[in-house]
Amino acid sequence: MKTFKIFLTIGICFVLIHCDTKKDPLTDFEANLLCTSFGVCNGETPARTGIIGDSWTDLLFGYPFVETLRPQLENRFQYKFAGATLGGKTLQQVVSQGLQFQVIDQGGADMKVVILSLGGNDIQANLAEYIGNVETVQAQRFGTIKANLKQLIITGNAYKISKYGGAPLKWIIHGYDYPNPLMTPVIASSDEGCKSKFDRVGLVLPDAAAFTSTQLDAFNNLLVDITREEPNLIYVDLRNTLGGKPSSRPEFMLDCIHANNLGYTLLTDKFARAIYPITNVGF
Template sequence: MKKIKYTVLLGMLIFLIHCDTKKDYFDDIGANLLCTTYAICNGETPAKTGIIGDSWTDILLGFPLVETLRPQLENRYHYQFVGATLGGKTLQQVVSQGLQFQVIDQGGADMKVIILSLGGNDIQANLTEYIGNVSAVQTQRFATIKTNLKHMIATGNAYKIARFGGAPLKWIIHGYDYPNPYMPPVIAGSDEGCKSKFDRIGLIVPDAAVFTSTQLDAFNNLLVDITREEPSFIYIDLRNTLGGKPNSRAELMLDCIHANNLGYTFLADKFARLIYPITNVGF
């Protein structure tokens, strides 16, 4: 995902350089990118809903390669987000950079909910570590994800209450739908979650679809477990939206792990309906 992000970002910058060299234009573009990807905005931008997410919410810095969950929810369900969304973002990065505090700062006292789309990149990173040691590596990564999620929620709620008072935030996280490891990558080399990458790095699995779907089910089960320990943590199951186990339907997928526009339409519709009782937005 990082190669996609940087390739397209470079293309966007080259395009902008040839179109307009005015400093204020670049200032506007840069300010918008900082605000939407890292929640570094010029002053408070009050909103009732925050969002912190990976490429399922924003593949490429807001570039409309595909309408992911964030633009779907904004354009079709009238959400007004403050947030930090960026393809390739990991939960580890969010916690290390304190992005939950920046989103809370921007949302202000009226923000009640933060939507999370995180964890997938933490699982996908450094796939070579899985070779010959799948179970142990997955167990360690899931434990780290759980620790980071609980830390983000605890520190975020403490910060929100200390700064603005009121009740703790509600944190809504979705589990991902099943990958399709047999899809070709959109850009060569950007094949996280693809059987082609498994083969290339020597990660030999008997059946790629069984491997990825089993891993995804385990991740969703982890999120359910955390809800039992964190009363402000809410899990939304999006599995079987794009066709079902062991892999999502090719006609609804952009690549191995991302839906296409139609697929994200189905995902956003299901997600919006399930979170409406919590957010009261969209219907």
């Protein structure tokens, strides 16, 4: 999915830039894409809520068209976001690129909360490293996720207070619901979280669903642990929204790790209600 999105984005931008040389190549569409996907904005777009996320918050150009958490929060719950959401984004990339600072610049002094949808791609990357060493590699990756998440929050709040004063931001991170590794990929070459990909890289799993659900539970538990150390981090559990352990139900899924439109509607309903006491938006 992330490969398809990248090529689609590049293709659209190429056409828009070269189809009419009499116009400014940076069209409104491109400017909006840069702002929403990469946090590169032309000045502030003041908002009380920020968002930094992966494909669970990005716009999926699958078949059928899918509205993920961000567009559903915007369209159904009246959220106005400052943020950067792009399929395939890792927490490591966000910290390395300083996206938290860009989102704070974009949101301005009135922003109080930043929603995070991150961590899944950090776990899924380079699956071959897990071969014969699952527990050690997972522990290392979880340690890196913990360090990066704490750095994101600490440096983001220090920057916000230095620039605008006031109280630190509240950061809300959701865990993912259970994948379904037996789903058929929408695009054959984009099968993250699927048994087909595990098999292809040589990661032999007696029970792919048991492996992915156990790893998903461990990731959610990690997020809970981090909230105990970081008072400005709030965790929302989205598990069991799409059918429960070990795998989400196929009728709610687009592929192995992404919900379909109905699935994201259920996830957004649960998420919006959970965060309402913090954001005071949507109801």
